[in-house]
Amino acid sequence: MTTLQYRPFVTETDFAPLILLLGTVEAADHDGEDVSEATLHEQLGWPGHNPEHDRVVALADGSEETLAGYGALFKTAGDTIADAYVAVHPSWRRKGVGAQLLSLLIERARLLGAEGLRCYANAANPAATAFTGAQGFTPIASYTRLVAEDMSTLPSPPALPGFHLQTYDQIDDPAVFRRAVNHAYEGLWGHHQLTVEEVAQWLPTLAPEGILLLVAATDAIAGICRVEINTRLSASRGHRTALVDAPGVVPEYRDQSLYRPLLLHALHRATQRQAERIELESWGDAPATLDEYRALGFVTLQEAISYQRQL
Numbered sequence: 001m002t003t004l005q006y007r008p009f010v011t012e013t014d015f016a017p018l019i020l021l022l023g024t025v026e027a028a029d030h031d032g033e034d035v036s037e038a039t040l041h042e043q044l045g046w047p048g049h050n051p052e053h054d055r056v057v058a059l060a061d062g063s064e065e066t067l068a069g070y071g072a073l074f075k076t077a078g079d080t081i082a083d084a085y086v087a088v089h090p091s092w093r094r095k096g097v098g099a100q101l102l103s104l105l106i107e108r109a110r111l112l113g114a115e116g117l118r119c120y121a122n123a124a125n126p127a128a129t130a131f132t133g134a135q136g137f138t139p140i141a142s143y144t145r146l147v148a149e150d151m152s153t154l155p156s157p158p159a160l161p162g163f164h165l166q167t168y169d170q171i172d173d174p175a176v177f178r179r180a181v182n183h184a185y186e187g188l189w190g191h192h193q194l195t196v197e198e199v200a201q202w203l204p205t206l207a208p209e210g211i212l213l214l215v216a217a218t219d220a221i222a223g224i225c226r227v228e229i230n231t232r233l234s235a236s237r238g239h240r241t242a243l244v245d246a247p248g249v250v251p252e253y254r255d256q257s258l259y260r261p262l263l264l265h266a267l268h269r270a271t272q273r274q275a276e277r278i279e280l281e282s283w284g285d286a287p288a289t290l291d292e293y294r295a296l297g298f299v300t301l302q303e304a305i306s307y308q309r310q311l
Helices: 011-029 037-043 097-111 126-134 174-184 196-205 231-237 259-272 287-295
Strands: 004-008 055-060 067-074 081-088 116-122 138-148 163-167 211-216 221-229 241-249 277-283 299-310
Touching (some): 004 097, 011 055, 011 067, 011 081, 067 097, 081 097, 097 116, 126 299, 138 287, 174 196, 174 241, 231 241, 259 277, 259 287
Parallel strands (some): 081 116, 241 277
Antiparallel strands (some): 004 055, 055 067, 067 081, 116 299, 138 277, 211 221, 221 241
């Protein structure tokens, strides 16, 4: 009888088998996950993440070359909720592997002081959504990735009476960036309050000229949106692809219909940089806001439901 061994992830020996496992899972499930080697390697260094303490693997008969399953936990210092990810090889499903991996992640999350656990499941994958329900998770919100492939129909960016735009390279102040991100996405699912340390790690990886800051007449930051020509996506899609991190507006200005014009200014910059395709990531935006984006020609590329359970 084949048995499974569960042990902590070892980067040196498990990274290559992990690429194979997640590639197999994506080929079977078509969830739209980016399982490229470059992206998986980048995740090893995410803020607050310790791969060899925050990950676990399931090995069949002690094999070091093939993973039956994999689990990972991500928790930042500024978030009381930890994110969990579980993947099981198609040939090992319905054997309790996912439940065991999740239980080990729960132990780790409690050790890190997490008050709850969050996970995502493709809305079009009934097995994944059934698993989360069986494990005590409740749906709370969604992540949506949209795409626009016809830039010719985009309207020109409108004037912004009472506001003006600045790019981060004109400001070059990490404290301003941190306040802008934390306040503009305040109260929205999928966003946590960035720490100084997280900003110091993340900001150097971003293109400063692609960070748009919406500034009110009082010189207070009213919103933020980020756009870049994404090398990895361009190679994957076969077209020069811009990635837009959806607009965020601070609570006191959310009733002034600023999401759409802020996005249009970001899209204009993408087209100025010869983008042939634009992908837009939205975390927890209101359905009405997403409808505004779809009215501009965006269509849903991927939708994942966020689930949460208390610990």
